[in-house]
Amino acid sequence: MTTTIHENGNQLIAAFAGRLDTAAAVSTMEAVKPLLEAANKEIILDCSELEYISSSGLRIFLSIRKEAAAHSSKVIVRSINADIRQVFMMTGFISLFEIQ
Amino acid sequence: MEGLDLHCRMILEEYEEALPRLEELKENVLVSLREALDRAGLIVTTIEARIKTEESLAGKLALKGAKYATLSDITDIVGARVVTFYTDDVDRIASMVEKLFEIDWDNSVDKRRLHQLDSFGYNSLHYICRYPGSEYRFEIQLRTTLQHAWASINHDTGYKSGIEIPREYMRRMNRLAGMLEMADDEFSRIRTELTDYRRRVHTLVRNGRLDDVLLDGDTFRSYLQARPLDTLNKRIAAINQAEIQDAPLSPYLRVLKELQCNTLGDVSRLIKRYEEDAYLLARHQLGNTDLDIISSAIGLQNICIVCILSTGGGKIGLERLFDVLNGHNSQNTALAELTYQQASALPFMQNNK
Structure with missing residues (x-):
C-alpha cells in the first residue's frame, strides 16, 4: 500500500495504491498527516489505484473529512472502483463524501 | 497644519498627545460591542471603529474650530459602526448600547424618527456615547446593510450636505432611500414570519400532527430532531x-x-x-x-x-x-x-x- 501526496495549485492530491486494510492503516494515517493540517484547500483522494478499503480505511477518510471541515477545506473522493463504491453504498458513506 | 489659527493648532497638538488614549478607547468600545453582541447571539455584517485622522480633524477645525474649546468637545473623534442585516436588529443593538455606555442624548440623533416629508437622506441611528471613565466621547452609528450601501454611495458623490446637491440627483437618491426602506421592512417581516412558521411547525411535529406539515427543508430538519x-x-x-x-x-x-x-x-x-x-x-x-x-x-x-x-x-x-x-x-x-x-x-x- 502506498500513499503519495502532491500539490497542484489550490488542490492537495493524495493518491492511494494497493489495499487499504487494517495492516496498512497505521502507515497510511501517518502518510496523510499533511492533509489534516491543510486549510482552505481542495483535497482530492485519488483512488484510481486503490483496490480495496476496509473499515480502518473508511475511518482514515473520515478523519480527513473532519479535519478538512474544521479547516474550511473540501474533500473529493475520485475514481473509486466498483467494489469500493459498493462499500460506500453498504455503509451509507455515499452521503458523506462527494464522489467523482 | 497651514491656515489654522492658534486655538485650532492647540487642539491638534492635544489630539497628537491623546492618540494612545484614543486608541485604547477605540479598542475598549470594539471589545464591549463584540462581547455584548455575542452574549445576545446577534449576528451582524460589520463591527468597525476608527480614530479621526489628523487631516480630517484639521478640516473640521478649519470649518468650525471656534465651536470647540478642547478636543473633548469633539464628539466623533472616535467613531464606531455596527451594520446589521435587519432593521429591527438596529433597535436591539441600540438598547444594548444604551446599557453599555453613557449616552449624550442632547447630541444623539435618531434620523429614523425625523420622518420629515422633505428630509434628505436615509434613516440611521447615531449615538454620542461616553465609555465609563473616559474623558472623550465617541460616536456609534447603527445601520442596516441597505442603509449602509445607500450612505456609502451617497458619500462617494462628494456632497457633504443636502443644500449642495443638484435637485434631480437629490430626488433620485430619495427615491432609492424610500425603496430601500421598504426592502428593509420586508426583509424584517420575512424573518419574523419565518420564525413564526418554524415555531408552528415545531409545535405540530411535537404534537404528532405530521399530516398537517408540508415537507420542506425546515420541516424535515424539525422532524429529524426527534431522531x-x-x-x-x-x-x-x-x-x-x-x-x-x-x-x-x-x-x-x-x-x-x-x-x-x-x-x-x-x-x-x-x-x-x-x-x-x-x-x-x-x-x-x-x-x-x-x-x-x-x-x-x-x-x-x-x-x-x-x-x-x-x-x-x-x-x-x-x-x-x-x-x-x-x-x-x-x-x-x-x-x-x-x-x-x-x-x-x-x-x-x-x-x-
Missing part, C-alpha cells in the same frame, strides 16, 4: 457491532419528494412501512463483511431503496437514487445493478415478482 431513524440505524449497527457516524440527511429531501412524500406524515408512513425490509437488506449486505463503521444515513438510504424496488422503480429508479445522492456517475448504473441483484434474494422482492 425517527435511530432505532433502525442501531439495529443495522448491531449486525457487525458497528459504530455509527453522523451524516447529513438533507440530500434525502429531494429523494423523498420524488417518492411522493408531500407531508411529514408521508415520510413517517414511508419509514414505518419499509423499515423492516430496509433492515433485512442491510443484514444481507453487511452480514458477510467485517465493515464495522456505518453512517447514520444508512437507514434512510435502505428505506428509499426498498421503497423504489417495492413500487416498481427497478434498476432505473435505483440509478436515479444514486445520481441524486452522489451526483451523476457512470458507475451508478453498475451500483444499481448490484443493489438490485442483492435485493432480489429478499422476501419483499419475492412478493413483487
Whole structure:
C-alpha cells in the first residue's frame, strides 16, 4: 500500500495504491498527516489505484473529512472502483463524501 | 497644519498627545460591542471603529474650530459602526448600547424618527456615547446593510450636505432611500414570519400532527430532531457491532419528494412501512463483511431503496437514487445493478415478482 501526496495549485492530491486494510492503516494515517493540517484547500483522494478499503480505511477518510471541515477545506473522493463504491453504498458513506 | 489659527493648532497638538488614549478607547468600545453582541447571539455584517485622522480633524477645525474649546468637545473623534442585516436588529443593538455606555442624548440623533416629508437622506441611528471613565466621547452609528450601501454611495458623490446637491440627483437618491426602506421592512417581516412558521411547525411535529406539515427543508430538519431513524440505524449497527457516524440527511429531501412524500406524515408512513425490509437488506449486505463503521444515513438510504424496488422503480429508479445522492456517475448504473441483484434474494422482492 502506498500513499503519495502532491500539490497542484489550490488542490492537495493524495493518491492511494494497493489495499487499504487494517495492516496498512497505521502507515497510511501517518502518510496523510499533511492533509489534516491543510486549510482552505481542495483535497482530492485519488483512488484510481486503490483496490480495496476496509473499515480502518473508511475511518482514515473520515478523519480527513473532519479535519478538512474544521479547516474550511473540501474533500473529493475520485475514481473509486466498483467494489469500493459498493462499500460506500453498504455503509451509507455515499452521503458523506462527494464522489467523482 | 497651514491656515489654522492658534486655538485650532492647540487642539491638534492635544489630539497628537491623546492618540494612545484614543486608541485604547477605540479598542475598549470594539471589545464591549463584540462581547455584548455575542452574549445576545446577534449576528451582524460589520463591527468597525476608527480614530479621526489628523487631516480630517484639521478640516473640521478649519470649518468650525471656534465651536470647540478642547478636543473633548469633539464628539466623533472616535467613531464606531455596527451594520446589521435587519432593521429591527438596529433597535436591539441600540438598547444594548444604551446599557453599555453613557449616552449624550442632547447630541444623539435618531434620523429614523425625523420622518420629515422633505428630509434628505436615509434613516440611521447615531449615538454620542461616553465609555465609563473616559474623558472623550465617541460616536456609534447603527445601520442596516441597505442603509449602509445607500450612505456609502451617497458619500462617494462628494456632497457633504443636502443644500449642495443638484435637485434631480437629490430626488433620485430619495427615491432609492424610500425603496430601500421598504426592502428593509420586508426583509424584517420575512424573518419574523419565518420564525413564526418554524415555531408552528415545531409545535405540530411535537404534537404528532405530521399530516398537517408540508415537507420542506425546515420541516424535515424539525422532524429529524426527534431522531425517527435511530432505532433502525442501531439495529443495522448491531449486525457487525458497528459504530455509527453522523451524516447529513438533507440530500434525502429531494429523494423523498420524488417518492411522493408531500407531508411529514408521508415520510413517517414511508419509514414505518419499509423499515423492516430496509433492515433485512442491510443484514444481507453487511452480514458477510467485517465493515464495522456505518453512517447514520444508512437507514434512510435502505428505506428509499426498498421503497423504489417495492413500487416498481427497478434498476432505473435505483440509478436515479444514486445520481441524486452522489451526483451523476457512470458507475451508478453498475451500483444499481448490484443493489438490485442483492435485493432480489429478499422476501419483499419475492412478493413483487
